[in-house]
Amino acid sequence: MDDIYRENILDHYKNPRNFGKLKNPTASFSLYNSACGDKIEIQLKMKNEKLKIIEDIRFSGEGCAISMASASMLTEKVMRKNIHEIKKLNTQDILDMLGITLTPTRLKCALLPLEVLQKAINS
Template identity: 35%
Template structure:
């Protein structure tokens, strides 16, 4: 697949998550709630997680912001549900490395998250993409 076709596919994945967010809303029975914002561009998120026995059993987000921040939140919740906290934190580290243009373990299937790798070319948008991930990190670290 050519670079242009791949770029177009990634844009479609991002816009799909933005227009049809997965796990949007708040958990009634969540045991972790984290509010974060990105004052640079006005993105804000409320992340609710249900963590049981060291495993993320459910995750939802609410908030408003640009397509990158909302798509990333949708992708992040899909990715961490069912994972143990250690794995979720490791995925966050991999995502952060990808956003900063660093080498990362590309043997791990990141699924739709890979569509955000182009954000690394736009430093001002990296905070948008990592907002939900930072909220998740903060929540699970405070909980443990």
């Protein structure tokens, strides 16, 4: 079963979804993980002033397969979700999404995109 998840991670790393920049984003944020050298920026456009639904989202940066795949998968997961749902996402959600066991160092890589996203929606 781990092989299927590893293949999915490699696919998202080699063919990232929602990679790039947005014109006129509603919010953006970036962070750097000095332990691994990962840098992730997330930009998003929100609609519906009251519910704040993510209408479009993009990420850019560079990093290891885990951080890039996590960012790619996360952007797919949160598209058209409201920020209240996104604020509830946690470590276990990311681990479930990736489907593999991670060392503490790799866990930081996997969680970087979620940290960036949550800071972007709070900015």
